[in-house]
Amino acid sequence: MSSFKAWLINAAPKGDLVRLSFKTQKGALTLWDDYRPYFYLQTKEGEAERVADIMEKHPQVTKAEVQTKFASILNLQKEPVVRVEVESTKFFRKCIQDTLLVPGVVQACETDVPHYAKYLMDKGMQFFTPYDITKNGDFLHDFRKIDGNLPTFSFAAVYPQASGYLALALPGQAPVSVHAYGLRAALRKRNVDVLFSWQGDTLFPPLKLAGTYQTPLGCFFDDVIHIDVRKDYTRDIYADDPEYNRLPPPEYLLELGCERWLRVVELSWMAGVRPDVVSRIAPGRLNTFLHSEAAKKNDILIPDLKALSETPKTLRELLQLDKGGTIFYPEPGVYPNVAKLDFSSMYPSIIVNFNLSPETLNCTCCPDGEAVPGAPWHLCRKRIGVIPQGIRKVLERRLELKHAMKAEKDPIRRRELDLRQRALKNILVTCFGYLGFNNFVFSNVECKEAVMLYGRHILEQTKLLAEEHGLNVIYGIVDSVFVQKTDGPLEPAAVKAFAVEVQEKTGIELALDAQFKAIVFPAGAQGGRVANRYYGLTTDNEIEARGICIRRSDSPPIVKKFQEKAIHLLLDEGEFFENYQKCFALLDREYRAIRTGAYDLVDFVVVRNIRKSIGAYKVSAAHVEAFKQSPNPHGYVEFVYTVDGPTPRNKARRELVDPTQYLYLMRKSLSELRNGLNSILV
Numbered sequence: 037m038s039s040f041k042a043w044l045i046n047a048a049p050k051g052d053l054v055r056l057s058f059k060t061q062k063g064a065l066t067l068w069d070d071y072r073p074y075f076y077l078q079t080k081e082g083e084a085e086r087v088a089d090i091m092e093k094h095p096q097v098t099k100a101e102v103q104t105k106f107a108s109i110l111n112l113q114k115e116p117v118v119r120v121e122v123e124s125t126k127f128f129r130k131c132i133q134d135t136l137l138v139p140g141v142v143q144a145c146e147t148d149v150p151h152y153a154k155y156l157m158d159k160g161m162q163f164f165t166p167y168d169i170t171k172n173g174d175f176l177h178d179f180r181k182i183d184g185n186l187p188t189f190s191f192a193a194v195y196p197q198a199s200g201y202l203a204l205a206l207p208g209q210a211p212v213s214v215h216a217y218g219l220r221a222a223l224r225k226r227n228v229d230v231l232f233s234w235q236g237d238t239l240f241p242p243l244k245l246a247g248t249y250q251t252p253l254g255c256f257f258d259d260v261i262h263i264d265v266r267k268d269y270t271r272d273i274y275a276d277d278p279e280y281n282r283l284p285p286p287e288y289l290l291e292l293g294c295e296r297w298l299r300v301v302e303l304s305w306m307a308g309v310r311p312d313v314v315s316r317i318a319p320g321r322l323n324t325f326l327h328s329e330a331a332k333k334n335d336i337l338i339p340d341l342k343a344l345s346e347t348p349k350t351l352r353e354l355l356q357l358d359k360g361g362t363i364f365y366p367e368p369g370v371y372p373n374v375a376k377l378d379f380s381s382m383y384p385s386i387i388v389n390f391n392l393s394p395e396t397l398n399c400t401c402c403p404d405g406e407a408v409p410g411a412p413w414h415l416c417r418k419r420i421g422v423i424p425q426g427i428r429k430v431l432e433r434r435l436e437l438k439h440a441m442k443a444e445k446d447p448i449r450r451r452e453l454d455l456r457q458r459a460l461k462n463i464l465v466t467c468f469g470y471l472g473f474n475n476f477v478f479s480n481v482e483c484k485e486a487v488m489l490y491g492r493h494i495l496e497q498t499k500l501l502a503e504e505h506g507l508n509v510i511y512g513i514v515d516s517v518f519v520q521k522t523d524g525p526l527e528p529a530a531v532k533a534f535a536v537e538v539q540e541k542t543g544i545e546l547a548l549d550a551q552f553k554a555i556v557f558p559a560g561a562q563g564g565r566v567a568n569r570y571y572g573l574t575t576d577n578e579i580e581a582r583g584i585c586i587r588r589s590d591s592p593p594i595v596k597k598f599q600e601k602a603i604h605l606l607l608d609e610g611e612f613f614e615n616y617q618k619c620f621a622l623l624d625r626e627y628r629a630i631r632t633g634a635y636d637l638v639d640f641v642v643v644r645n646i647r648k649s650i651g652a653y654k655v656s657a658a659h660v661e662a663f664k665q666s667p668n669p670h671g672y673v674e675f676v677y678t679v680d681g682p683t684p685r686n687k688a689r690r691e692l693v694d695p696t697q698y699l700y701l702m703r704k705s706l707s708e709l710r711n712g713l714n715s716i717l718v
Contacts, residue, residue: 049151064259069176076145077118083140084116096127106336145337164305189229193290232293268315274458299459319462326426362492364512365565366557368712374552380545382515383468393421394480409493434460505534559712573607585705594639599705630695658682
């Protein structure tokens with residue numbers, strides 16, 4: 037026997053063993069451990085022993101025993117269930133099918149939980165956690181969790197070449213050409229731990245590399261973890277670059293992949309999902325892993341069949357209970373000296389703070405439990421629900437990362453912390469909607485509605501507290517408020533005192549997100565008040581905006597640059613409407629700059645997604661015309677407005693750019709800054 041320090045990076049059950057991949061200070065190491073797949077059977081009353089006896093005689097069942105569990109999340113009493121242990125993953129599905137023929141069986145449970153997840157839950161192990169490992173030959177003998185930072189991983193990026201070979205890039209080295217069938221050996225020779233690709237999932241599965249251990253995704257080369265960066269972007273709500281359809285330059289792919297790796301590590305460690313899987317599933321799905329782990333810790337079976345997720349309601353009840361988030365719509369205008377405050381993870385905090393879960397809502401053990409505002413419901417006081425237990429550790433970890441990020445002075449380290457906390461935000465943002473998702477095994481629409489009712493109540497309470505502090509809420513939406521002093525300048529001390537009292541009264545942190553020199557709320561297209569459309573200049577001279585040109589991914593860079601200059605000109609100093617007239621001189625200068633060649637071709641590129649087949653488009657829009665000239669399989673088109681019409685980027689020439697078309701787009705972007713505003717400074 038020997039002992040060493042190692043970090044678990046992957047687990048893959050196969051047959052009656054599980055393959056464990058560890059990262060050590062000296063490199064990768066593979067160990068094996070015994071594994072018997074299992075599932076549970078709910079039976080009719082008094083039938084558990086008989087069902088266990090029948091299953092014990094099944095040729096592929098190694099053990100069938102009666103245990104007591106909470107057969108449902110809503111059950112208050114444990115009941116007998118049958119735990120069926122199968123000799124190999126090979127026979128797992130066949131055994132489940134055979135149970136349907138056994139009289140007295142109501143349903144099977146925990147058949148959809150991945151084998152590796154059940155193994156880790158039972159063992160109490162986590163990915164990317166350091167352990168003191170004791171091994172006996174190639175088998176795991178024992179482990180003990182210890183403290184320690186992550187080891188250094190080695191990275192590589194791979195992308196196809198026109199020659200048909202793959203280019204393999206490593207940090208600080210020139211790319212080398214590798215044949216597809218030699219990729220495995222090349223990775224092993226260079227001791228690569230993590231491989232990045234762009235759309236690699238469409239490239240690697242057809243290779244069928246001989247002798248290579250592959251997951252069902254076809255994305256695992258021995259102990260090398262493959263991350264398809266594009267697929268990871270499509271599943272990240274808070275990715276930096278909204279243009280994830282665009283193929284990044286090869287030299288950028290490695291850098292981009294290393295940033296995505298931080299996200300993968302954080303989510304894999306927190307949710308218990310394999311790193312090669314975490315970037316290939318929707319963020320909402322991660323909630324299932326979190327809540328399944330919480331359920332198992334509480335001896336609650338994880339059902340395969342989804343229960344009724346919503347009780348029938350009358351129209352009157354729906355109008356009372358099924359409401360969206362509260363919005364305080366802003367009056368169109370220009371507002372100086374404004375503070376924006378955000379609730380930290382409002383909906384997840386509501387779930388945790390108020391103990392919202394299917395088994396705690398309207399529980400039978402606490403008829404006098406806490407009342408849900410605006411609903412004839414109450415919440416349990418005696419037990420913590422599965423949903424709050426699953427979410428709490430993610431919520432606390434994200435708040436820890438956010439506080440560390442604010443205190444961090446090193447910009448590189450601060451960036452890393454930000455990437456990690458945003459990764460967890462994907463889980464927290466989706467946990468609320470997942471409560472009402474009928475394909476989630478613990479879904480409950482009433483819980484989702486209760487969260488919304490609490491959110492409305494808290495925002496309305498916040499508005500009243502703001503008024504008590506002499507502040508006017510000029511705009512509020514779901515979990516943010518924009519406040520302005522009703523008389524005189526807005527002092528930081530007043531904002532802090534307001535935020536502290538809100539946190540004391542609601543139990544949710546309210547933090548200053550930005551302070552604006554001035555902020556503008558334009559009107560909507562029909563001239564009325566709208567939400568999520570504003571732009572402002574902060575006291576740090578940075579622009580924050582929603583719903584306008586600089587936030588839209590289909591705006592060409594030159595138009596975004598013009599609008600940014602116009603916002604600075606409008607709000608830096610002086611009177612807004614006088615500055616607006618100066619913007620026309622800026623418009624003329626930009627137009628002349630286009631005509632004289634001051635901008636490169638890349639500044640004129642428009643990127644648009646092709647969301648359906650070209651034949652389905654009834655109107656031949658600019659992006660459709662460009663796509664017809666140069667179709668590509670990536671579902672988007674890059675084009676430039678030229679004197680010859682919309683031209684694909686790869687065929688466009690700088691001297692043929694149409695200045696009048698871009699003048700029109702810049703005029704349009706200037707108009708939306710002024711839309712619906714009168715001459716009164718609010």
